[in-house]
Amino acid sequence: MLKACKQHIEDLFPFFKEGKLLVACSGGLDSVVLAHILRELEYNIGLAHCNFSLRGKESDEDEAFVINLSEKWNVPVFTETFNTKEYAATHKLSTQMAARELRYNWFEELLKDFKYDYILTAHHADDNLETFLINLSRGSGLRGLTGITEQNDKIIRPLLPFSREEIFHFAKKEKLFWREDSSNASSDYLRNELRHEVIPPFKKASKGLLKSLQKTQRNLQQTEALVSDYMVLVRNLVMQETSQGFEISISKLQELPNPDALLYELLSPFQFTAWDDISGLLYAQSGKQVFASNFRLIKDREVLIITKITSEEKKVSKFISENETQIDSPLKMSFFPTDKMGYIDTNTVYVDASKISYPLVLRRWEEGDVFQPFGMKGKKKLSKFFKDEKLSLASKEQIWILLSNNQIVWVVGYRMDDRFKITPTTDKILKIAVAH
Template identity: 60%
Template sequence: MIKKLEKHISEQLSFLQGKKLLIACSGGLDSVVLSYLLRQLKFEIGLAHCNFSLRGKESDQDEEFVVELADSYSVAVYTETFDTKKFAKEHKLSTQMAARQLRYHWFEEIRQDFTYDYIVTGHHADDDLETFLINLSRGTGLKGLTGIQEINELVVRPILPFTRAEILNFAKEKNLYWREDSSNKKADYLRNVLRLNVLPPFKEAAPGVIASLQKTQKHLKDSYSLIEDYLSLVYTLVVQEIPEGYTINIDKLKELPNTNALLYEITSPFGFTDFKAVSELLESQSGKQVFSETHRLLKDRNVLILTEISEKKEEKEFYIKKNQIKITKPFQMELKSIDKIGNITSSTIYVDNDKIDYPLVVRKWQEGDVFFPFGMKGKKKLSKFFKDEKLSLVRKEKIWVLTSNNQIVWVVGYRPDDRFKVDDKTKNILKVTRTT
């Protein structure tokens, strides 16, 4: 197996040669064999172990085992204990997803802090088969059927082509010791059900299933590469980056064949799984929206607007006292008394300081707001003003107004109100500038 891995790295993972590798080591069979193999191949390695506090004393014993293993190899070891159950509850995740997020985030911290080049894990061919079946059972696109990626940015899985049987036989041949995770024997979630109850009879009935899967997935990956090449062309035609995120031009998308499939490929990387709801946006009215865990897809006229969901809870109102010269929230704004006006711009206005009442208030615009646009006669609803300006729904959500005694002084970044303008009778001029 050492020779086979050496050849595989030379042919497929040559970028690892001469690099410093951080091994995700649970103490189980796979990571122990991976550690042994990479040490035999003279790689500079370190071991990182997560104690997820899920199995009491057994979890602590796993940690002790990994520390002793690192000591026997004379390599660096890093350990961290997590309150996984608490993290899962706070972030509304399954225990498995919480553990995944915790470990990969921590692994990346260790990689950066101690200058490792790559994180390597002990995933193998049986894991890949399980992932294939899990994705298949949940409904997935072509990419989901390609299984576990051997290279995922800075995470590499060198023994992915090897079966668990090969790894187990090698461990026994070399008299290696490892820890058995008792939770792996409980059929309490899908992966374990497959591992314990489904795959053993399946592999017995079809002995070459893993080799066949590897061939199939190679074909799928080649096919997906073609799709990615096509998608790069589609992106230039239908996707545009905007300050808030991205827009997808519906009319241009509909001109292309396989519209729904293209929409799936464009949106799925952002976590969208309810594809029926996503595809229905193409024919829905403006304002209809669909959410993933991290992003929002919003129909606005002839585009879909893709934005990240902000976790920040914004305050609703910010007050400006008389003689206050600046604010820093919700953005930076400066107020300065001057003798002479300059040019009115999208970021600077001039108002008659004697016409305003303090405190001034900066707040988000609201339905029903009206103002008297500078340079125009009469009042106008803000909603009508935004429509005339052809502002997207996302852009409108981000608009703030500066008010005096609940009257709009400035639609910040767009138009001042005519009622507070500087005229021939003005004695005190206030310059208001948004600086960020």
């Protein structure tokens, strides 16, 4: 395998000779083999090891192993310890995604600070097959099936054509040592099951499966390239940049075949990927909105307007447009225009509809929020209000606020804002109620 691998690396990455290469090294089989081969090729390498603190003492032993290796080989080593669980919790990520983010952020810093040219990871053909089947299990589209690429900017995967088995036999032959993960497994249940229960009989039934997958993925990458060429044309036809973001002409889009599929492709760079939300957009009422993590899409008669969400807006849990009379999440609430006030309780308020600007916003309260409690002339901090109401920390955390144009309309279930109350000049009334 060394020969095949050398050939592969020299063919695909001739620039390795001149570069400074940082090898991501967990201490496990794959990355030890990668580092070993690069060293045999006499490239200028350094090792980078992430300690994710996920397996206690074992994690520390992995780190020690890699440091030891670097000393034996006399190459630079970089290590960093992460509190992955905490990062995952703070950023609302899965442990896996958190580890991934931490790893690649740190690698980028290292590249910059220590002037490395590339970061090399030991992904191999079996990783690719597992990922393919995982994405299939998630109902992914083309992009999820095209596979890891050998090079993605500065990240390079030289072992991609080789199987786990080939790597293992090579390591045995070369009498290498590596750290065995005591769980002998990925922390991901599905990947684990695929690796141990599904892929072995699949490979037995289908000789050359990994090679076939490579062929399939090369074909799919070609197809992906054609779709993206087509989308360049389509984008020129139907989409234009504005000072706020982008506009898509609905009528121009509908002149083309398969407008729904085109819309999905147009929106996916903005991470609008919820097909069910998008598919209705072309036929939806004006005012309908869809949100991605950084972008908002509004249907405004003939155009779809895409704008970046400000950091202020990011706190929003829900936008409520004028024609929505009911929402089910994060709370069950109703919004009814009416011509007279009815019974008021903590779960129902009546506000002056003419003072409301849409979309209404529903979000958690936060430090610094201020309102003008019903019946009062002055402003009050929400934190002060809650203290006066003697709310427990737990109760406070459950509170939602409804806002119009950045002003609190209602501390939901507690107190409405004086600025939106009904007055003798009120002509349209909006009844807002919450169900617990």
